[in-house]
Amino acid sequence: MGNLKRLDVNPCKMCMPIGAAIAFKGIEESMLLMHGSQGCSTYMRRHMSTHYEEPIDIASSSIDEQGTVYGGEKNLRQGLKNLIKLYSPKVIGVVTTCLAETIGEDINRIAADFKKANDVEDISIITVPTPGYGGSQFEGYYLTLRKIVEQLAESSGAKSSKLNVAAANLSPAEVREIKRILDLFELEYTILPDISKTLAAPFTKDYSKIPPGGTKISEIKKMGDAAFTIEFGTLVDSSLSTAVYLKDKFGIPAYRLPIPIGLKNTDQLINILAEISGKKIPLSLKEARGRLIDTMIDSHKYNSEGRAAVFGDPEMIYAVSSICQENGISPVIMATGTDLDIFQRKLEELTADSRDQNLIFSDTDFEEIRNYVNEYNINIMIGNSDGAFIEEKDGIPLIRVGFPIHDRVGASRQQNIGYQGSNNFLDQITNQILALKHDNYREDLYKEFYQANKGAAAAKDAAELKVGEE
Ligand code: SF4
Incomplete structure (x- = not known):
């Protein structure tokens, strides 16, 4: 777009x-x-x-x-x-x-x-x-x-x-x-x-x-x-x-x-390294891969509730959207300020079997991203800390990744790549989705209950009114 x-x-x-x-x-x-x-x-x-x-x-x-x-x-x-x-x-x-x-x-x-x-x-x-x-x-x-x-x-x-x-x-x-x-x-x-x-x-x-x-x-x-x-x-x-x-x-x-974030991207790197080195994949990497798959299985049931906006550097967006996509988190918005023709096509290919409509923006700004974040019910954002004002103003949590990160420490220690890094990164995303669920579940239950009983309550009120009139 x-x-x-x-x-x-x-x-x-x-x-x-x-x-x-x-x-x-x-x-x-x-x-x-x-x-x-x-x-x-x-x-x-x-x-x-x-x-x-x-x-x-x-x-x-x-x-x-x-x-x-x-x-x-x-x-x-x-x-x-x-x-x-x-x-x-x-x-x-x-x-x-x-x-x-x-x-x-x-x-x-x-x-x-x-x-x-x-x-x-x-x-x-x-x-x-x-x-x-x-x-x-x-x-x-x-x-x-x-x-x-x-x-x-x-x-x-x-x-x-x-x-x-x-x-x-x-x-x-x-x-x-x-x-x-x-x-x-x-x-x-x-x-x-x-x-x-x-x-x-x-x-x-x-x-x-x-x-x-x-x-x-x-x-x-x-x-x-x-x-x-x-x-x-x-x-x-x-x-x-x-x-x-x-x-x-x-x-x-x-x-x-691609940046080796997520199972598929890391597999691609590891298989090429095995091919060009002529060596077998080391046991430690095979075990780390197995642990990542285990994490994916464990967290999948929570992640289906994730509707993400991913923004920042194009290569990072591609890699982050990949890990979202392969774990059931819908990367609904993928947006970069870089003016890049190939961005639309590559992200469309990546999300071809997505369950949701995906919005892909290049050459965009945070005003536009914020508008769509609110319009499309995004519940998690993944990107650099320049998007933190959306978190502050609209209450949508931001997982900070990429460059720049100004309002948190540890950007130089962030490790989201390879099997082990992807495992940690996926845990971060899943925990944020779980936090949303736990923070809001009473309110959500109340809303559900209210919606379900609204019709019955209205009918009761109307009946009582009628009796009063008689
Ligand atoms: S910081 Fe300097 S190089 Fe960058 S946009 Fe401003 S004037 Fe141009």
Whole structure:
């Protein structure tokens, strides 16, 4: 269903550079510089630091009025110099914002000239055009992964047995879970980006300006030699896909999978890992699968009462709607602020045998979502905390998932993927549906009783009235 509104009220998305910032935070010894006005980087840092509960440094070229009129090259050059002096990074991501793109800044040329003019050959400067109006954080994230690989990956001519993994925008705990599963299959891999430590750093007494961890540049350079690529992104346009790039450029077979939330999506990943590793599925995974099925059987009878609105990032919506669909929770509303043609078709396919009418919105906003949530008797919402005002105003509970989560702790520890994570996530959903039932059952019983007896009571009242008249 397209969005016919001409104005977004409370957008259900964030802008492109924040997706780029998350992706760069998963690269070892990297720093990000946003070319544009200062407020953009402040906004990104504020969102990321409350979500991940970590200090987030993002530099800005701070273009002012003069730079806006005459060009911001001077600011960018000075910004790069300052950043190198303060942080000594090995990688610098230079991304644009609305202002830099609108005044036509050529960041590729400026970065190349800067490298020539300064003794910084050992620093990789990766440029990504991310105007805020060019898309949402979804496009910014995937485009950045692709640009990192386009600008760094090479082929030595000798194939390795390694696996490339282009991760979706997962939590640090979920990236750790993907790595644990890959280790179970004894696979060698490069996961991009690896935010498992950088955005969930263990406490230490010494503060590092750039947190340790992240994907090593030396590993990214070798991605052109890999045997396979797995990308978590079935809704990603091929022009933004890292897997498609690696396939076209280096002939590396690509598997593009949904985020492994739910039984079917996790099975898909596990079966592919078994196939490419040539190993049997480890017993621990088989047992975890069995436990998930047991949970599904146990909770099915409660979940049929669930009428869900799922919103946020397109890939996350697809995965969350999958687990709802396979457990009898009806994903009545599936809505993203990202303008994405394929979203409608893929979600229609997913919910083809749904018992309810499904409403699928791309390029939408929270005003529209709220209207439909109330009109279609939604009793549970699953999405990021930007939808929390609907919970507050209309009393419909929100299970917080995805990015950003500002009003609860633990976003970086959320683990909803794989068999074990899906099990926990399903429990959360089921418990919320049970809570609704228990919180409201007296009222519901009363309403049922009242409806059933309304006719009889009215007839009795009328009879008494008649007797009184006589
Ligand atoms: S929408 Fe544009 S101006 Fe606003 S924060 Fe994003 S990049 Fe900056």
